[in-house]
Amino acid sequence: MSKIKIAIQKSGRLNQDSVQILKDCGISIDNGKDQLKAATRNFPMEVMFLRNGDIPQYLRDGVVDIAIIGENVLVEKGQDIAIAERLNFSKCKVSLAVPKDVVYNSIKDLDGKRIATSYPNTVKEYLKEKGISADLHQISGSVEIAPNIGLADAICDIVSSGSTLFKNNLKEVEVMLTSEAVLAVSPSISDENRSILQKLQFRIQAVLKARASKYVLLNAPNDKIDRIVDILPGMRSPTVLPLAEKGWSSIHTVVEKNKFWDILDELKAEGAEGILVCPIEKMVL
Numbered sequence: 001m002s003k004i005k006i007a008i009q010k011s012g013r014l015n016q017d018s019v020q021i022l023k024d025c026g027i028s029i030d031n032g033k034d035q036l037k038a039a040t041r042n043f044p045m046e047v048m049f050l051r052n053g054d055i056p057q058y059l060r061d062g063v064v065d066i067a068i069i070g071e072n073v074l075v076e077k078g079q080d081i082a083i084a085e086r087l088n089f090s091k092c093k094v095s096l097a098v099p100k101d102v103v104y105n106s107i108k109d110l111d112g113k114r115i116a117t118s119y120p121n122t123v124k125e126y127l128k129e130k131g132i133s134a135d136l137h138q139i140s141g142s143v144e145i146a147p148n149i150g151l152a153d154a155i156c157d158i159v160s161s162g163s164t165l166f167k168n169n170l171k172e173v174e175v176m177l178t179s180e181a182v183l184a185v186s187p188s189i190s191d192e193n194r195s196i197l198q199k200l201q202f203r204i205q206a207v208l209k210a211r212a213s214k215y216v217l218l219n220a221p222n223d224k225i226d227r228i229v230d231i232l233p234g235m236r237s238p239t240v241l242p243l244a245e246k247g248w249s250s251i252h253t254v255v256e257k258n259k260f261w262d263i264l265d266e267l268k269a270e271g272a273e274g275i276l277v278c279p280i281e282k283m284v285l
């Protein structure tokens, strides 16, 4: 039987979350220390641990069928590679920044300037669209130091919390793209492995939906059920069950995780009591 080959980052920011999402999909990796290739249990899959930046080429060459990779890396060197799923972790921006004390009005201020970056294609493309020409210096890390050591007037790098920019006395002036981890697919994946991919995608979708939702249980007086059901943005219709105490019911439903706090006060104001919020492991609609 065929096995799908997946690349995940060997070490770095994507590694742990990539292993975790596979685990949540019921796929555990038989990984000895420093192994670069590993088998999995419970799923026809083989895992390769690679550098994130090398993954687009492995996908293009068909050495691996699929990969978990930062979308920003695909924009930089994998425009020909398709995205099957967005994975909702490792969210970041790729931005241009200049020293804090430099006056910046528009992208025109970068015309003829030196820009240091690990993402030369992304910057080139962005500047071309805006009709700006700049002198690019490609460096592979610690990009934010470049203006301080006189190597460049501006930088382009990943920004998440903004603390690296802050520590290096820089300010973000243009957001070129937003990125998250994605599941990318080789253009030469076989039909057999594409059907394994579909099974994996089905599991990933169930995991991502569950991560974004909470199961809410609460007690309410019967005369308040209609009001409370109106407040609850459920999957379909909430479950209403009678409590042993006369005149009271228990209401169960699924709520989007980030909406729960917004509706809590309304629920309490309508007389809801004993509110429980529980994690959901998998969700298939």
Ligand SMILES: Nc1ncnc2c1ncn2[C@@H]1O[C@H](COP(=O)(O)OP(=O)(O)OP(=O)(O)O)[C@@H](O)[C@H]1O
Pocket: 009, 010, 011, 012, 013, 014, 050, 051, 052, 053, 054, 069, 070, 071, 072, 073, 090, 091, 092, 158, 159, 160, 161, 179, 180, 181
């Ligand atoms: N500060 C951050 N916050 C959120 N996501 C980030 C951050 N920095 C990087 N990422 C995302 O994680 C990916 C991997 O980043 P990381 O720094 O671990 O690897 P790398 O050094 O770029 O790659 P390689 O595996 O090739 O050495 C990036 O491509 C980006 O998508």
Ligand SMILES: O=P(O)(O)OC[C@H]1O[C@H](OP(=O)(O)OP(=O)(O)O)[C@H](O)[C@@H]1O
Pocket: 013, 141, 142, 144, 157, 158, 159, 160, 161, 162, 163, 164, 165
């Ligand atoms: O806005 P922030 O939250 O500060 O994150 C941004 C920083 O994170 C990444 O570096 P990383 O820590 O991955 O180090 P690296 O340069 O060794 O990859 C990126 O290259 C930025 O420098």
Ligand SMILES: [Mg+2]
Pocket: none
């Ligand atoms: Mg990094």
